[in-house]
Amino acid sequence: MTTTLITGANKGLGFETARRLVAAGHTVYVGSRDAERGRRAAARLGARSVQLDVTDDASVAAAVRTVEAGGGLDVLVNNAGIEARGPHNEVAGAADVTADMMREVFETNVFGPVRVTHAFLPLLRRSAAPVVVNVSSGLASLTHVTEPGHPASAYPGVAYPASKTAVNMVTAQYAKAFPEMRINAVEPGFTSTDLNGNTGTQTVQEGADIIVRMARLTPDGPTGTFTDTSGPLPW
Numbered sequence: 001m002t003t004t005l006i007t008g009a010n011k012g013l014g015f016e017t018a019r020r021l022v023a024a025g026h027t028v029y030v031g032s033r034d035a036e037r038g039r040r041a042a043a044r045l046g047a048r049s050v051q052l053d054v055t056d057d058a059s060v061a062a063a064v065r066t067v068e069a070g071g072g073l074d075v076l077v078n079n080a081g082i083e084a085r086g087p088h089n090e091v092a093g094a095a096d097v098t099a100d101m102m103r104e105v106f107e108t109n110v111f112g113p114v115r116v117t118h119a120f121l122p123l124l125r126r127s128a129a130p131v132v133v134n135v136s137s138g139l140a141s142l143t144h145v146t147e148p149g150h151p152a153s154a155y156p157g158v159a160y161p162a163s164k165t166a167v168n169m170v171t172a173q174y175a176k177a178f179p180e181m182r183i184n185a186v187e188p189g190f191t192s193t194d195l196n197g198n199t200g201t202q203t204v205q206e207g208a209d210i211i212v213r214m215a216r217l218t219p220d221g222p223t224g225t226f227t228d229t230s231g232p233l234p235w
């Protein structure tokens with residue numbers, strides 16, 4: 001039996017990924033920074049819940065103890081993320097972004113997955129088929145963001161794409177360091193969730209497809225990739 005932990009799974013893409021992995025037979029831990037929201041989501045899904053704030057060492061350490069006591073971990077989905085939009089759904093562009101804004105976004109989107117992956121490494125190393133999925137973004141692609149006319153090049157924000165480019169580098173370095181694990185970054189596509197004020201053009205069912213696919217990789221699957229549903233994306 002495969003046991004999977006998804007961070008930020010109380011709603012959005014994480015919740016939908018949890019639903020699909022439960023249906024595929026995984027034992028799923030719904031990670032949620034708010035314990036009650038996590039319990040409610042897990043109850044709807046037939047999953048387990050664990051309080052987990054990716055910015056908080058003590059919370060992550062407690063989550064490791066819970067998951068270890070529950071039998072260990074095979075698949076970690078680093079899904080929790082923020083875009084930090086303003087009151088009118090706007091993102092801070094180059095003229096307005098501050099170091100504090102960058103720090104806030106990196107704390108969740110970059111230091112979060114590093115904190116969580118580092119803490120769960122001992123459990124993943126005990127698995128016969130360890131898998132890590134880092135939920136990145138198409139906006140992480142330096143190639144696309146700098147390609148005139150590409151939809152990604154029209155995005156004005158600084159902190160969010162920079163954080164996801166960092167996630168991609170973290171993914172590449174971890175994948176080389178742990179060849180016995182499948183460690184990949186994925187781009188779900190522009191999906192209607194609270195993250196973007198529900199302006200996304202895809203459903204969460206469509207957005208979760210690539211997360212679910214990469215979470216279900218077997219040991220002969222790819223590692224160190226950055227992909228969407230159509231295949232590899234340029235870094």
Ligand SMILES: NC(=O)c1ccc[n+]([C@@H]2O[C@H](COP(=O)([O-])OP(=O)(O)OC[C@H]3O[C@@H](n4cnc5c(N)ncnc54)[C@H](OP(=O)(O)O)[C@@H]3O)[C@@H](O)[C@H]2O)c1
Binds near residue numbers: 007009010137189195
């Ligand atoms: N939607 C898109 O178009 C899109 C496109 C590309 C990539 N992504 C990525 O997909 C992932 C999921 O986003 P989403 O679109 O599903 O957004 P969402 O509906 O806003 O869900 C984000 C989840 O992350 C959780 N979270 C935020 N900060 C956290 C923290 N410090 N600790 C633990 N959990 C935390 C949220 O919990 P609360 O409910 O407590 O806030 C929520 O469960 C993110 O990494 C995002 O960058 C999304």
